[in-house]
Amino acid sequence: MTDAPESDAAEPDAPETDALEPDTRLADFEQHRRTVFGIxxxxxxxxxxxEDLVQDTWLRWSRVTGPVASPGGYLARTVTNLALNRLDxxxxxxxxxxxxxxPEPLVAAPDSTEDVERAETVSIALLVVLESLSPLERAVFVLKExxxxxxxxxxxxxxxxxAACRQVGSRARAHVRARRPRYDAPPELRRRATDQFLAASVGGDLNRMLELLAPDVTAWSDGGGVIRAALRPVTGADxxxxxxxGVLRQLGETAxxxxxxxxxxxxxxxxxxxxVDSVSVLDFIEGPDGEPLISAVHAVRNPHKLSHLA
Known part of the structure; x- marks a missing residue:
């Protein structure tokens, strides 16, 4: 069964009445650009x-020849259908x-005060789970949640x-909840645990690393066949x-x-x-003493996925 609409659904019908001023169209688009990119x-x-879909959405929006009651809704509909078509x-x-x-990572400075595209709904771990949804389930989940x-x-x-969308949304939420248990550790605890793990890794302190890792921790390494990386997940703290x-030693002293x-x-x-060689993010569970333990490591090394960071 194909969930995505046919390609001609990617561009919502636009009223063909009095032309919109180009500056007005651009202002409306810029107001909703982050949402378009986020979807x-x-x-x-x-x-x-x-970014490609942002440009495609703008091209369609720029051809609108009349007023639109809800520019945000129109743009969300356009980019969602374009994404559904691209997913095939x-x-x-x-x-x-x-x-x-x-996924390709979004990276910001550690002291950034900018909302990184609503962090909880864009985490690497969640995006990996969304990959297991059908395109329609993903679209409903993203738009709703x-x-x-x-x-x-x-x-x-x-x-x-x-009614159909409610059913799809309920199914998608249950799927995500089963595969992505939430752990609401305060950001400062996550940051402190990450800093401690960084210090232990760079210092070669195996014992301290083991204290910070959950016993059943799993590490995923994405090299895409372009650069050396583990072809299968690595499991277990040791x-x-x-x-x-071993990876840090191989990178050498200039790392x-x-x-x-x-x-x-x-x-x-x-x-x-x-x-840039790699970007890694840590996932956490609550440890026996209430302190966060690292439950997963997601490391992106594929240079094609890091080129936007240059």
């Missing part, structure tokens, strides 16, 4: 593809992808009934700690590791001779 990025997990080709590429696939659209608005955007220490925000969560950026 595309959550749907595709790719910064480059999301993305699925084909994923089938032949070498090793684990991870990340951007707060009503089911009536979602139904209009996707040309479905409101295996993960030794694997990460530098510094804390950053990755999709709104504390993470690590590794450079070698000044060039």
């Amino acid at each position: 595309a990025y959550r749907m595709l997990g790719s910064v480059a593809d999301a 080709s993305a699925a084909v590429r994923r089938e032949s992808y070498v090793g684990p696939w991870l 990340a951007f707060g659209f009503s089911y009536q608005e979602i139904a209009e955007a996707l040309d479905r009934t409101e 295996n993960v700690a030794r694997f990460l220490l 530098q590791v510094r804390p950053v925000l990755v999709n709104g969560q504390p993470g690590l950026l590794v450079t070698v001779d000044g060039a």
Whole structure:
């Protein structure tokens, strides 16, 4: 069954009445640009593809020849349907992808006060879970949970009934909840645990690393067949700690590791001779003493996924 609408649904019908002033069209688009990018990025997990869809959405919006009651709704509908159409080709590429696939990371300075595209709904771990949803489930989940659209608005955007969208949304939430247990550790605890893990890793302190890792921790490494990376997830605290220490040793003395925000969560950026080598983000569970333990490490090394950070 194909969830995505046909390609001609990507451009909502626009009224052809009095022409809108170009400056007005641009102002309306810029007002909603972050939302347009946010929908595309959550749907595709790719910064480059999301930027492409932002441009495609603008081209369609710039051709609107009359007033639109809700520019935000129109733009959300347009980019969602464009993303649904793009997902078909993305699925084909994923089938032949070498090793684990991870989303392209959004990186900010560790002291950034900017809302990184609503961090809780754009975390790397959540985007990985969204990959297991059908395109329609992903669209409904993103529009509802990340951007707060009503089911009536979602139904209009996707040309479905409101009842059908409610059913899809309920199914998607249950799927995400089962695969993404929430742990609401305060940001300062996450940051402190990340800083401690960074210090232990750079210092080669295996014992301290083991104290910070959950016993069943899993590390995913995305090299895409372009650069060396583990082709399968590494599991277990001892295996993960030794694997990460081995990677740092291989990178050599010119490697530098510094804390950053990755999709709104504390993470690590590794450079070698000044060039970005990898971006990692840590996921946490609550430990026996209430302190966070690292339950997952997601490391993106594929240079094609890091080119936007240069």
